[in-house]
Amino acid sequence: MRTPLKNVRRLGSAKDGTDHFWRQRLTAVGALLLLPFMLWFAITLFGADYQTVRQTLASPIVAILLVVFIVTSAVHMRLGMQVIIEDYVHTDGTKIALLMLNTFFAVLIGLAGTYAVLKMSFGVAM
Amino acid sequence: MAEAKARELPRIERPLSPHLQVFSPLINMVMSIVHRITGAALYFGSLLLVWWLLAAASGPEQFATVNWFFGTFIGKIILFGYTWALIHHALGGIRHLIWDTGLAFDLKSVDILCWGTIIGSVTLTVLIWAVVLLGGGA
Numbered sequence: 001m002r003t004p005l006k007n008v009r010r011l012g013s014a015k016d017g018t019d020h021f022w023r024q025r026l027t028a029v030g031a032l033l034l035l036p037f038m039l040w041f042a043i044t045l046f047g048a049d050y051q052t053v054r055q056t057l058a059s060p061i062v063a064i065l066l067v068v069f070i071v072t073s074a075v076h077m078r079l080g081m082q083v084i085i086e087d088y089v090h091t092d093g094t095k096i097a098l099l100m101l102n103t104f105f106a107v108l109i110g111l112a113g114t115y116a117v118l119k120m121s122f123g124v125a126m
Numbered sequence: 127m128a129e130a131k132a133r134e135l136p137r138i139e140r141p142l143s144p145h146l147q148v149f150s151p152l153i154n155m156v157m158s159i160v161h162r163i164t165g166a167a168l169y170f171g172s173l174l175l176v177w178w179l180l181a182a183a184s185g186p187e188q189f190a191t192v193n194w195f196f197g198t199f200i201g202k203i204i205l206f207g208y209t210w211a212l213i214h215h216a217l218g219g220i221r222h223l224i225w226d227t228g229l230a231f232d233l234k235s236v237d238i239l240c241w242g243t244i245i246g247s248v249t250l251t252v253l254i255w256a257v258v259l260l261g262g263g264a
Contacts (some may be wrong), residue, residue, distance in 0.1 A: 025223065025226065028219045028222075028223065029223070031216070031219075032216060032219060032220065035212075035216055039254065042209075043254065043257055043258055043261070046196070046205075046258050047193065047196070047197055049193075050182070050186045050189045050190070050193075053182050053189065054182065057182065070175075073172060074172070077165070077168065077169045077172065080165045080166075080169070081165075081166070081169050084162065084165075084166060105169075109172045109173070109176055112176045112179075112180060113172075113175065113176045113179055115180075115183075116176065116179035116180045116182065116183040117179060117183075119183040120179075120182060120183050
């Protein structure tokens with residue numbers, strides 16, 4: 001039921017709740033599909049020396065799957081932390097500042113991870 | 127104009143739902159809380175993966191430093207915790223995806239799924255680390 005209440009009290013819903021829900025699930029399924037690859041990656045390279053790591057990362061398949069995982073995770077964790085902030089922080093100024101920081105952090109993680117993988121991948125002969 | 131006016135309106139005191147402390151801890155409640163905690167831990171744990179990747183991209187010396195750190199006792203403890211958080215959050219995520227379809231909301235299924243999450247995550251984490259440590263990776 002719609003009432004004029006939202007017009008007089010605060011701003012009402014931002015109307016992107018479904019989009020948020022869907023993206024959270026979409027990235028969750030994406031990350032789950034990539035989890036076996038990431039486990040293989042971590043188990044194989046734990047404690048491995050520099051040469052082995054660079055050789056593994058020279059593979060286009062490994063690099064692409066890594067980048068997809070990094071971007072998927074960055075989007076997923078940004079949405080998740082957004083909900084945590086909205087749940088616990090009720091002061092407008094602090095909340096808005098933290099929401100901005102959250103986005104900055106997620107973008108930075110996503111870009112830094114992608115940059116590192118691409119730097120190791122581009123220009124390397126297999 | 128309209129926004130400025132809305133701000134001046136007093137907040138209405140609404141009834142609050144009871145705080146968490148009044149409930150006795152049931153497994154589904156504990157798993158819900160742990161799902162959020164592991165999610166937040168993975169959020170900051172993403173720094174570990176990016177640190178490792180950037181070091182590998184920077185050169186052998188930088189990589190050696192990071193590799194040394196992860197090889198120390200504290201480094202391994204952190205990675206063990208990171209592994210568990212990842213697996214636990216993943217299994218918890220599967221549980222939530224099942225619930226998203228509207229299935230498994232009866233108490234027995236809820237209990238099975240929740241206990242399955244914690245038992246599964248601990249078992250898988252121990253298995254993975256057994257493979258890592260016995261496989262000579264360390």
